[in-house]
Amino acid sequence: NTTKTRVRVTNLVKRSQFRFRIRALNAVGESEPLISDWVNTTGDKNDCSQRQLYGMVDVSNMTDTGLELQWTAFNGTATKPIIYIVENRNTSTGRWDTFGNTTDNNYSVEDLQCLTEYSFRVKAYDGKCKTLEPKVYINGKDIDYGNQFRFIITASNSYGVSEPYTTFWLSAAQLNLSSVSVPTAPTGPLTINHTPTKTILSAKPPASNGRKPIIGYSFEKFDKLTDVWIIVSVVECHVPDDPLCAQTTIDATPPDTVFRVKAMNEKGLSPALDQSQGEPSPPSPPIGVKVVNNIGSAVLEWSSPPDPVNSPITNYVVESQEYPSGPWVNATQTPDAEPKTEYPSGPWVNATQTPDAEPKTVLGDLKTNQIYRFRVRAVNSGSLSEPSLPTQMTVILPVTTGPSIDKSKIKNITTDPGAPVKLEIPIRGEVKAQIQWKFNGQPTDGKGMNAILISDGNKAILDITSIDKQHVGTYTLVAVNSGGTDEISFTITLRPPISVTPAPEGPLVVTPNGPMNTLTCKPLGPIERFNVTKNPLQGQVIILWKAPVDECESPVNYTIEKQYKGKESIWQKVGQTAKTIVKVKNLDADTT
Incomplete structure (x- = not known):
């Protein structure tokens, strides 16, 4: 408070924007506020962020291999003489590489390649501060960030002006514009929830934050007595751009109270979202x-x-x-010498x-x-x-080659009942192919035979979790596009079941040389296994056991049998040996 019409405000944040309002006060009350324009606070005189170059880099004396660069000299306060660093944009990486440096506000660039595009910029350095902000190439203040642009460039010398060069269409993002603005209005609708003790206000973040993070929201209500908007809550976003930040709870208000909300970034306040707003607007073009x-x-x-x-x-x-x-025909004739016409x-x-x-x-x-x-x-x-x-x-070019099925992934399959089968077959081509599966010559989708058949144009998959008799037959994969057809067939068969003769009642009696003796020897466990290896179609395992403790009067041979988990009633012979170690081959991968 002051009785004067001038006041100094201190302890403000450096390099920030503020505006102020003033009310006159007498014994009756306060006046309506007088609001100032936005003003910028500066930093310390030795603050590096205040040292920047303004204007454009001028190009002159251009030859096939070089050119001259000139710019406005730095006119701020520096601790040491200014060194200007000239940078060139690397077109392959997008990075700015140092090209050279000088203490003058001009620089000769040599050893350039003819008919090659170059971009240059200049930074200033005073020995204390690091490289300073680069000059601005395009003033993005009035540029709509959602639009696209193209530019017409001409060159001039003492003999005249060149023909114009027109760039491709570019988006603001491609131009690397750094225009900063206040946010757009928060996204509606502004939701108001009245309870007996409180009023809850909520909205959604704005569609554009103005290229700076949202730092808070200002909620206001309309005072019908004074016809002014009054701030009722300012919410600070502890996490920038936090979507949950656009809500607040205040004391209970009458149901007919009118509210609005604004978003804030470091540039300032956005336009307001009134509770009557919030209808969706059409989007910008892609x-x-x-x-x-x-x-x-x-x-x-x-x-x-x-x-x-x-x-x-x-x-x-x-x-x-x-x-x-089609063939060339006379489309039109222009009425004059103006070099343009509409293309039909x-x-x-x-x-x-x-x-x-x-x-x-x-x-x-x-x-x-x-x-x-x-x-x-x-x-x-x-x-x-x-x-x-x-x-x-x-x-639209025609397809000249048909699809190609990777046949290296396919071969005839023989397996045991209950074993799984899965094939993934790549298909290559200029365009995606239409895929069809056939079983014994008839189209199939696999559903009636408990098989999964998948295709997306670039690969085909056959997946059967448990093989049985209904899966035995010939499978054909057909791939077709407008350039041709390719197909491959393969078969799935089952190994014949092993007949098991019922064991005679014991004990087993043998007469090798003389009177009858009871054979009591048998292998000792446990069976140990090791060195398991797998590939997509088969596996192997080495198993070993101990010889019988009782001495047998004749040489002992061992018969090795396997059994699938889930089919415990069937044992299948896989080999015979006189040793106590054996390698069992041709096992199905990923099977117990």
Whole structure:
């Protein structure tokens, strides 16, 4: 408070923005506030962040191998003489590499390659502070970040001005613009929940934070007596851009109270979201639409709108436009010498609608050798966006080669009942193929035979968890595209069951040389196993055991049998040996 009309405000945060308001006060009360413009506080005179270069780098005296750079000299306070560092942008990595340095505000660049594009910038260095902020190439203050741009460039010398060079269309992100603005309004609707003791207000974060994090929200109510908006709560975001920060709880208010909310970043306050607002707006157009494959179809990719306003993108509408093709004919004759005319084209038609918000699609129902352009519209709960910039004219090329099945992955299979079988077969080609499975010559999807048959155009999968008699037969895989057909067949058979003769009742009596003796010897356990190896189709295991304790009067041979888990009633012979160690081969992988 002061009785004067001038006051010094101290302890402000350096390099920040503030504005102030003043009320007059007498015995009756306070006046309406007088609000100032936004003002910037500065830093210390030795603060490095205040040392920056302004203006453009001028190019002159250009030759086939060199040029001259000149810029406005640094005019701030520095602890030591300024050194200017000249940097060149590496077009392959995008990094700025140091090209050279000088103490003057000009620099001669040599050893350049003719017909090569170069970008230069200049930084200042005074020995104390590190390299300072680079100069600004394009003033992004009035640039709409969601739009695309192209530039017309001309060169001039003492003889005149060159023909203009027009760049490609570029987005603001591709131009590396660093324009900072206040946020857009918070996303509606502004939800108000009245209870007997409190009022709860909530909204959603703005669609654009202005390229600076959201640091808080200001909630206001409208005072009907004074016709002014009064701040009722300021919420500070402890985590920048926290989506849960856009809500507050205040004391209970009448149900007819009108509220609004604003978002804050370091640049300032956003426009207000009133409780009457919040209806979704159409999104911005998608950007960067391009054709990534034009053989047999058109594969399109693009980037989502940079500012999706207050409703998320749900899907996209893709439009196509045909251009005439065929023999050269006289299309038109211009009425004068102006070097331009309209190129005839067909109408824009709806080519497809994507099922979701993924920014890509494949258009397959297109004419071969026909010229097309494509554009994309974004869809949200509000409506359609304006169309994107169209792609360049694209010819749909015919598919010249058919699909190729990787036959190295396929061979005839013989296995035991109950064993699993799984094959994954790659399929290559210029375009995805249509895949069909056949069993014994008849098309099948595998459902009636407890088999899983999968195909996505680039691979085919056969997956049977437990083989039985219904799976025995010939399988054929057929791949087809507009360039041709490829197919391969293989068989699945079962190993014959091993007949097991019932064991005679014991004890077993033998008469090797003389009177009858009872054979009491038998192998001793436990059976030990080691050195298990696997590959996709078979495995092996080495097992060993101990010889009988009782001495047998004749040489002992051992018979080795295996049993599948889950089929304990069946033992199958796998080998015979006179040793107490054996390697069992041709076991099914991943099977117990």
